[in-house]
Amino acid sequence: ELKVEQNPLFLSMQEGKNYTIYCNYSTTSDRLYWYRQDPGKSLESLFVLLSNGAVKQEGRLMASLDTKARLSTLHITAAVHDLSATYFCAVVLDKIIFGKGTRLHILP
Amino acid sequence: EAGVAQSPRYKIIEKRQSVAFWCNPISGHATLYWYQQILGQGPKLLIQFxxxxxxxxxxxxxxxxxxxxxxxxxxxxxxxxxxxxxxAVYLCASSPLGRGTEAFFGQGTRLTVV
Known part of the structure; x- marks a missing residue:
């Protein structure tokens, strides 16, 4: 059974700092998604990673995928308050399995 | 492009009652998912069509x-x-066939059972 683990689960950081969220998974897959969820809202797609070594960037967020290590990272550069949200990774086999999420709080 | 539509947005029922949720996926999307998201947790897949x-x-x-x-x-x-x-919140999502297409989520239905 596929297991998806994110860490940290909670992260409070200052504006302007850099940090990385990690997503480990237990079964070979070469597709992984990152989503953002604001409180009381639905999930917004951020990145689709389709192959080993894939790297995608959007603004202050950059996601990467290492299928050999079964690891994806979401890196935040020079954080701003607007990035406060919960971030989920989701691994794709024949179904999409989500991690527990990382609740990110950026202090102004 | 219209997104995934769900209704109702909120529902409060007593235990032992029944409830139904509706989902209209994005037009042309072959795959439809129902997820359950308990407060503070990640979405859990219930069923995939x-x-x-x-x-x-x-x-x-x-x-x-x-x-x-x-x-x-x-x-x-x-x-x-x-x-x-x-x-929990019950989320419906849809995706087209084909590799590399992410699932698009609706706003969800928040169910409270009292």
Whole structure:
């Protein structure tokens, strides 16, 4: 059974700092998604990673995928308050399995 | 492009009552998912359809939950009878066929069982 683990689960950081969220998974897959969820809202797609070594960037967020290590990272550069949200990774086999999420709080 | 539509947005019921949720996926999307998201947790897949066939329902509590997708378009998810632990947000998502296409989520239905 596929297991998806994110860490940290909670992260409070200052504006302007850099940090990385990690997503480990237990079964070979070469597709992984990152989503953002604001409180009381639905999930917004951020990145689709389709192959080993894939790297995608959007603004202050950059996601990467290492299928050999079964690891994806979401890196935040020079954080701003607007990035406060919960971030989920989701691994794709024949179904999409989500991690527990990382609740990110950026202090102004 | 219209997104995934769900209704109702909110529902409060007493335990042992029944409830139904409706989902209209993005036009042309063959795959439809129902997820349950308990407060503070990640979405948990309940059932996945491809067109009107069930691909995976291994985590659906079949003694009380049922879902159908008639004609491969709209879908309904029903709970009967509801339990307190069913309180959650029920998210519907859809995706087109093909590799590398992410799932697009609706706004969800927040269910409170009292």
């Amino acid at each position: 491809q067109n009107n066939g069930v691909v995976d329902d291994s985590q659906l509590p079949k003694d009380r939950f049922s879902a159908e997708r008639l004609k491969g378009v709209d879908s309904t998810l029903k709970i009967q009878p509801a339990k307190l632990e069913d309180s």
